[in-house]
Amino acid sequence: MPRTHATLPRLYVEPDLGAGAQLTLGKEQSLYLAAVLRKTVGDEVVLFNGRDGAWRSALISDSKKSVQLELREQIAPQTPVSDLWYGFAPLKSERLDYVIQKAVEMGVGTIQPVITQRTQVSRLKHERLVANAIEAAEQCEVLSVPVVEPELTLERLLDGWPSGRVLILADEGAASSSPVATLSALKGRPVGVLIGPEGGFLDAERAKLTALPYAVPISLGPRILRADTAAVAALAVIQAIIGDWR
């Protein structure tokens, strides 16, 4: 993205985006732009919708209740939606925002909360997670918002696991060998990664997971990692070796 656009606010919107198109924002986004950021007629923002790339747009009305924007120019083409599936066992709710944010920064396409026997939180506020994902996408300038799925138990997740997709497991028990070789062998295949809960999976769950024919355990090194560190570390090595860092 050209540097001159680096400081423009970015907003995720639903409508189609094209040159000269006009759209009216809802109450929340209007209040944010007009009252919080104090944008006025002529000020610019960047819009994206996950389909049409990123568009430089200007305010044509700065009403706090309904800001109107006119699209001027596409500044980035649409990037492909990420195929990377990311499952995690939810932490205490005050760290959920953070986990979602990091997943978006690391370029996942699907975020799946998984309830395990040790998971400390369930009945998540799905709307809140979606809002977190949108905000994170706006801030790290990705051009699509990952899909946040409703929570599933580990059992139901595995029952419905699509054949053909590999499931990478960050497993404390995996031999501490180079994940480079293990991951490189997966090049070109659809993958998912599952990060377990704080304290790890229970032995029975771990045994069940590692026995799955589509499971690929990798080690994340010799130290104990908190779940949010493990998530970024696992996603980093996956994206670097077989993902979109290449």
Added chain:
Amino acid sequence: MPRTHATLPRLYVEPDLGAGAQLTLGKEQSLYLAAVLRKTVGDEVVLFNGRDGAWRSALISDSKKSVQLELREQIAPQTPVSDLWYGFAPLKSERLDYVIQKAVEMGVGTIQPVITQRTQVSRLKHERLVANAIEAAEQCEVLSVPVVEPELTLERLLDGWPSGRVLILADEGAASSSPVATLSALKGRPVGVLIGPEGGFLDAERAKLTALPYAVPISLGPRILRADTAAVAALAVIQAIIGDWR
């Protein structure tokens, strides 16, 4: 580490550790064990000092002012001190704890705060950073505490950079190629990694850094990463490819 020791508190201490040795803890650690954790005579803790591995130890006195411990058995040999140097531009102080914690989890040996032109915080409380590092080491079960250096300006850091050590730069401008090849070529060499401030280095600083003969820029992918995400991501790929994940 055997699972039975997984839930014992771990404390970093200074004295030499050996079978049958006895030591008396200072006020802070005594209060923590005896009053906060309510440990009593016979309860066990794990001690480490960065030299003698990890020792299972039992309380022989549970006075809140001076807990006494007797060492029973070494449960892990000393691991080599990490040679990995990690420099970062400090964030606002409420996130410093987090940055230090993540660096320790990721196995660095030296933590160097670097003041750049864009850095938002200076005159860090060095003692606090050291305390953070000790706490993080205790919690993630590493057997040494990384050295936390006093802050240096970027200019002074580069003036004193030891010849022979490579400096990996997480550079937004680096061509998005596989860091696997770039890092693999550094196998066996002493390395450091420098993570820039939120918003990146200023152009003049970046130009100076990338021109250094010992600098190796790597890309951390096509998205904008917050500095703390970039730190974990960079350390993960370094440790996975040429570090101690192997």
